[in-house]
Amino acid sequence: MSDIIAKIKGIVGDANVVTADMPQYLKGNEQPAAVVFPGSTEDVVGIVKAAYDADVKVNVGGNVVETKGLSGGIAVVMSRMNQIEEVDPENLTCWVQAGMNHQEFVEKLSEKKLNFPPEPYAVSTSSIGGCFSIGDVDSKAFNYLPTRTFILAYESVLPTGEVYKVGTKCIKCVSGYDMIHFIAGSRATFGILTRVLVKLLPAPQAAKAVVADVPSLAAAAKAFKAIQKRKVFPTRLNALNKALGNEVMETSGCLVLVDIEGFPVSTAQYAKEVEAELKIAGASFTKVIEDKAEYDELWSKWLKVREKINLEENKVKFTVGPAKVVNALGSLSGIVSNIEENPGVLVEGLNGKITVFTDPDANAAAINNMAMGLGGNVSGLLGSQLRCKAYNDNEMLEEISRVLNSIRSEFDPKGIMAPGIKL
């Protein structure tokens, strides 16, 4: 091990390899041999090749690295690769290094009247590389589509050490297999993202928020359905139960947060309609926020709540579709008891998605069965596995697992990358 650390020090410099006082860069209980801070793609190539040759595990993060399965391995922190390399307003694109802080990136673009809609996964630490590595479907995805649709090209270092570049500034491309979007959600198992070309949008010409204190999540969900019946599709349409909502503002019931971006006439009208529906739902308090500073502060608080939700390990996310949220909330109480008093429940009305703080080992299967009864399912890999089990379809379960692991081993024949990920 000392050989590889010496080799990596030779690549990135002694000052960029840490072997003591590492916890600030790590998440989890296992202990890597070193935390390294590459400053260039060439550095990343050197690190990965050294690890590949020595059969040493590697994981990567923007500021913090997950250590599951990384005992004795290398934690790569990308925070030195944090530059915006090129903003191209004409093509609405931007080349950015993978270690750039996500929220800082959003704010810098906003100053140029450009919009990068994906929400940071964890606002205090998330990087742009992490954004696409996770490939989230966030609260804005109904209007802006999921995170993956904002990647146009990237440069990565494959687990075998080659530099891989794919994509262009064109928003249309059907040349070859779609490796551009396939990277989203692959969580570093295909290698380390070093630079990303993202798609941008013009900044919205107007934005308003509506907040409301609504008696219950069910009442909020009914209002969400009514809002959509009016053909109003806000940017975000979220409800937080009391425990989470109170981290944004004090409420007696659940907190509804509605974001309306667009053009001046429609945002003004939609705000009125949304507020009216929330009042019909029994809101004890509503407010339309037009002041920019107040608007920004509200969504800044929301992003902190989002970080808390995303970093919570004991949670289950599931989707039932926007029209079935009311039914799902009713059934959920039978599984996790009183959802209003739960430590955390988030309803994303437009995505028809609910996140509930609960032990997945204890409740994910029951929640999945309930969601399937409503035409939905638990999200992600766990959901895929639970669906197969619910149908008693071991053949599909095994085949999906075979395909996933076959792809992974083609890219990473020695299995050195992201060891904590089990497919």
Next chain:
Amino acid sequence: MLSQSVITKLKSICGEKDVITSKIGMYAYGYDGTMLEGSHVGIVFPESTQEVVDLVNFCREQGIAIVPRGAGTNVSGGTLPSDGSIVMNFARMKKLLEIDLENYVAIVEPGVVNWDIQETLAKYGYYYPPDPASWKASTLGGNLGESSGGPKCFKYGVTRDFIYGLEVVLPTGKVIWVGGRDFSSEPMYDLTRILVGSEGTIGFITKAAIRIQPIPEAKRTMLAIFNTPEDASQAVADIVSAGIIPTTLEMMDNLIINTTEDHCGAGNPRDAGALLIIEVDGHPGDLEAQVETIGEVAKKANSKDFKVATSAAEVDKIWLARRVAFGSVARVKPNYGVNDITVPRSNFPKAIAAIEKVKKDFGVTIGTVAHAGDGNLHPLILFDQRNKDEVDSLHAAEMELCRIAIDLEGTISGEHGIGILKKALLPKEFGPVGMDVFKKVKRSFDPQNQFNPGKLIDL
């Protein structure tokens, strides 16, 4: 040629009349929009996922390759039968299985025609945004295979952006569901995205969960006429810079303006260098300001004329020329090769200039229509298939156009796919590491190269 025992087995799976092995019966399934032909040994028409599974398993045992086919409108050769293959035609799997308006999802079989989905959804005030030019004929399975685009892509995205999940039969004969009825259901790897656009080379899609949405409340259609394509390009860039993402930004050059005038007399000036059809949609209260801004932009870009449609009839008149554009070139030459190069918007004027050079260098006639907002150009190279010299010039000019696209930091295919026509240029676009990555994907799904072999890449 298939043995009688193989034919008997195929008929036992699909039914007597849904297997064709006669030369005359197979002819219509041996070519596609490229005008090229393949040589297959049979055609099967499965009606269910189980029949697809049984066919895949039997063909694998027999070592027979399978080529999937929808309506055969492909223009890159992706549906051309490979030698000794069986064509699997999905025309019988054409049910619209479910429409769930409140949850914005529909479940469809691959053989359903895009237009039929649109017509059904329109009755409820909904639509499915991907709208390839072939939408009245092309099937959803074909659209999925190529990740088809269309005029509305600039604002709304391409096929891959509207697929929640897929039921897929893999080369192993196993059936899997990837994704679900929302965007959050992928089993970590986004298998839906790697399958969409894979040209039937790694799995056969037997059901798709597509995202549908309400038809926008209002729409405004505009026509801007310019002296030069460069001016039109400038207008496109300035519209986007003004913070407006139109639904469509379609461009036609002088040759196409004239062929469409010959064809149907749409009323466009024959001396115009280019025209732009621009549409914006959304809340009615937002559109007037956008129309006004676009008018100002067009004026600044030296437009000769700028019209805003005030009735459905005027909208139809504006779209008339664009709708007949491809067919109208038959007045100049009997055949055309449609190209699909795409460049960054900023390089659009350079692409137009490069097309002019190709015309001179290769002695070919080219008319260009383009989805200008997303830099996707369709230079139509006109030729006579009976004239070998013209066919040779066509092929040489097409290769040059692809090289130009790559040199202009673009791609050889924006929405038509690679098939066999553009396969030779793929290494230039992606390099050795990129090509190796494609092979990793193909090997993961289809190591025996049974599904649509020879398309997109060679193993």
